[in-house]
Amino acid sequence: MTVNLPDPSPEPTPEEIARGLADLERHLSANQPVPRAMPVTAFGSAHRRESRRVRKLRAEVAEARTLADLQGDDAPLLLDTPKVRKRRKAARQAARLHALAHDPDMRAWQAARMRRTLVTAALVSLTLALAWSTAGVQTFAADGAAAWSPGWVFAWLVEPFLSLALLVVVGARAYLGTCGQPVADRALVRIEWLFLALTLGMNAWPYLPGVADTFSLSRLVLHILGPIVAVAIVTALPIILAAFARLDHGMPGTPTGPTGPTYRANAAVLAALTARARHLIDAGELPADPGADKIRRALGCGMDSARAVRDALRFDTPSPS
Incomplete structure (x- = not known):
């Protein structure tokens, strides 16, 4: 008995294979789900599920790096502490009292x-x-x-x-x-x-x-x-x-004898102080018309002598032509 089998289908041509692949790609593209955008963490990477221990260690590392950067800055070391300011104030006051005691x-x-x-x-x-x-x-x-x-x-x-x-x-x-x-x-x-x-x-x-x-x-x-x-x-x-x-306080013209020699000594001391003041004015260390206080500090003399030098400088200053 003879059985007649159907003829096998013919093999697809290359054009049919290419069209089938293209149809398959279009189908997959049309039915592919859109992925959700992942939130960005503070460290610039996508948020992942991390354990509490990992998050704690990550925070410690970030803090350590920040502290290392700040510790390299010497600005806090340049500031005076309250104790240093207190000592500086006491030292400045002691220096001024010492200078005043020798005035x-x-x-x-x-x-x-x-x-x-x-x-x-x-x-x-x-x-x-x-x-x-x-x-x-x-x-x-x-x-x-x-x-x-x-x-x-x-x-x-x-x-x-x-x-x-x-x-x-x-x-x-x-x-x-x-x-x-x-x-x-x-x-x-x-x-x-x-x-x-x-x-x-x-x-x-x-x-x-x-x-x-x-x-x-x-x-x-x-x-x-x-x-x-x-x-x-x-x-x-x-x-x-x-x-x-008989005390000598270091003041120019301190009375030490008769009236005549005292006055001569006063004139000599005043002339010397005036000459020093003119030299300081020429050198630019004193202004052209200094006050008595500036003269006193520059020459280290008493206020009365400084006033006398100031008046002498003003009297000897030539008038502008």
């Missing part, structure tokens, strides 16, 4: 204030010392008179008029000494010692051995204490004032 005007003012304080303290102490001896002098002057009798009352006036006379001499010498004119006249010195000897003798006499009924050294010392303090003050005060009068 001639300041030294003269300090010396005058100290001298006035010492003179005042000395005169107050002298007054108290003489007042202390008043009771002893009254006992000597009363000579056993009854209380409140005329002799007893007038005996209280002996020490005051002696003390007032002594204070007149000492006060005059003290004042003239503060003015730079100490008085060393022998007559005034003898008057002082006479008053002090009278005060000392009248205080000590009733308590001397052989005069007092019962000698007591402590009573004698207490009664002569006031006159001894007065003697010490009267002796020391002129010496102290003379030393103050």
Whole structure:
């Protein structure tokens, strides 16, 4: 029995294969899904699902890189800390106080204030010392008179008029000494010692051995204490004032002798300072018409001398033609 099989289909031609591939590509292109846009992370890459540990480590690395970049900048090291500023302020203040302490005007003012304080303290102490001896002098002057009798009352006036006379001499010498004119006249010195000897003798006499009924050294010392303090003050005060009068504060024209030489010295010092100021003006370190304060700082002199130099410069400046 013979079976008749159908003829196999003919093989496709190359043109049919090309058309089939093209149709397949068009079909796939038409039915391909559109991909979603992935969000961009802070690090510039597409967002991926990362574990918490990875995100933490990534943040630490980013922070470390930022800190490394900032640590290379020395700008914070150039700033002063509060402690450094405090020290600089204290150092600047100490330097200015040191310079002010060596300023001639300041030294003269300090010396005058100290001298006035010492003179005042000395005169107050002298007054108290003489007042202390008043009771002893009254006992000597009363000579056993009854209380409140005329002799007893007038005996209280002996020490005051002696003390007032002594204070007149000492006060005059003290004042003239503060003015730079100490008085060393022998007559005034003898008057002082006479008053002090009278005060000392009248205080000590009733308590001397052989005069007092019962000698007591402590009573004698207490009664002569006031006159001894007065003697010490009267002796020391002129010496102290003379030393103050000889102080040299570094000021041009400080009085050191008679009037004539002092004035000549002042003129010479002023001429030297004026010449230095002109040299500084020519060198450009001072303006053409400097003020007294600038001259004082440039020359290191007192304000009075700086004003004199300023006036001399203005007087000698030729007028414009």
